[in-house]
Amino acid sequence: MSRESFLARVRAAAGAGRAHRVFAADKPLPPISPSRTAAADLVAQMAAEVNQVGGHSHVVPDAPAAARVLAELLEQSAATKALCWRDPLLARIGLAELLHERGVQLLDYDALLREPVEGRKPLILAAEIGISGAAWAVAETGTLAMASGPGRERLASLAPPLHVAVIEARQIVPDLFALFAHYEVDALPSNLTLITGPSKTGDIEMELTTGVHGPGQWHVIIVAGALQ
């Protein structure tokens, strides 16, 4: 069996290689100081970092204000199809009504399930806007953490040229260490994607070009106040 011989070879090599270890086997890992950002500053830091990486942050006090920003973005984009998460926060800001009022077709989990399997991919790829929540956000880097699942399609934040995410202040954690501490080892979603900005490439003369594969426009609406 190639598996057994593979692992036996690696076992022997790892053993022999221990003579060339760089550190003593019992040397403790160097401590890393935790991020010092106070909870109150997380919203401001998140908003600033999102802008820093080429996105647009919108800090709003409540759900109706979030709905107004979303409505404006929908109008600017002139989208006819929206690929959306089935998300409690999006429900509370009345996403379905917002889309309906503007004649935008809502493509969410339920709508897509009603389509024949072979018809789903073309529909998803035709959406001009993706609207999602997020599992968490990371203030230090301006990152959204997207956990996949039924109703939380990975393509919503990827396929359309414009992605809008709505999060609440309480979802923001200081840094990546705090983010991964929220995940149990045996309970990871099949896809956990961290998004830190609009899609970019530097492949032509190191000049930054946006939107080569993923969304070229990236908006993060942060609902700062407590939602009722």
Add this chain to the structure above:
Amino acid sequence: MPASDYSRQTHHEFEAASRQALANASLQLALGNLGQTLGRRNRDAFAAFPDSDAQRDRARQIKDATLAELDRHLETLETSVVRRGGHVHYADDGDAACRIALEIIQARGAKHVVKSKSMTSEEIHLNHALEAAGVEVVETDFGEYIIQVAGHRPSHIVAPALHLRLRDITEILSRDAGRPLPAEAESLAAYARQRLRGAFEAAEVGITGANFAVAETGSIVLISNEGNARLTSSLPPVQIAIMGMEKVIPRLADLPVFLNVLARAATGQKLSIYTSVITGPRAADELDGPEEFHLIILDNGRSKILAGPLRESLFCIRCGACLNACPVYRTVGGHAYGGVYSGPIGAVLTPLYDGLSANRHLPHASSLCGACQAACPVRIAIPEMLITLREQLHHDPANTGRLESLAYRLWAAVIGHPRLYALATWLATRTIGRLVRKRWLRRLPGPLAGWTAARDFPAPAPRRFRDWWHEEQA
């Protein structure tokens, strides 16, 4: 392209390739500002990151400890991937890995494959193997796509088309499009987006690399700025990930350290745009993501390296920082190195993977200035490794000329005997020192000419130090 086309190169060819690179004005312009762009971004990002030293040390230490028990971590990884419904395959070498990938593709009756950038797949010449079996392979990283269309090989670990300028890329993509495209980055990117969306839609299999694999969760981690790695792992019904076996890290909690240093080192970003932690195929009730997930774990010479003194080269996380920092790379570019991996780390990896004798020029393609080690996010002692490789070359009689080894033995005898040394220096000062009266010899005669082909030789002084010293004392 078969391996023989670009992995074996002689000393002489490296020199010729370097000279060509120096004379290539377009390449020089393309390389022009690397130290001031990517190189500077690396330095600025680490300077602005208060805990960077501790995090780099921690990343280095995790790699060191993981490699000491690599077999155990690979078994844990396998168990975790299988628990989450994925399949694990072990490949002893590149041919085995290509065969396994092809079997998976053919079992699905697939004809169209999309790929996101993977140096490991370059290392094993996967595209060549798949195309030979009649499978269409489309590279989806923008830079990789450009060089695939042009028939080039990557010249940089993270920026494969670094050797090309806007003018070249416009020409290459216009030919691909069958119509003239405007020479501006935005339009060219828009063309690639639209062209590659078609490939994504048609593909039955997506092939990715893996920046990391987390043993305890069975996850692979894919990092990209463009989003092509996400599309490759989300749209096609099958995902095949190929990883070198050294990419495994034990715990999910280890991941943030590596994420923190990787992007800063590569591009100066705090984090790359997209980082996906992929754990098995999609769940039954999910609408997107692959239905089938395969992980191919590749040895291809790594176990031999793991057992030896150059084991530290397996710490490499493929960020490209050492390339941007290296005065040699910045002058001659990636292609002159002749291997898939270029720059300082390539000068270590290629001889290790492909054989030292066949790549004897590489350990010498460095001034040993140490900029690579300073830029490395896991502080790999690249200069020391290059010296070790030079020593190995020297001890291999096949690689050392008779005359050279005689010269070194003579030198050792002279320098080991004070009287002989005194006599030799007396002779040198009385002959060359007084007759030539130059500080530098530009050309040495006969078989010594090789020494002065690329540098001057300091001429002996007209007076020995010891003579001056005695006079001063008197």
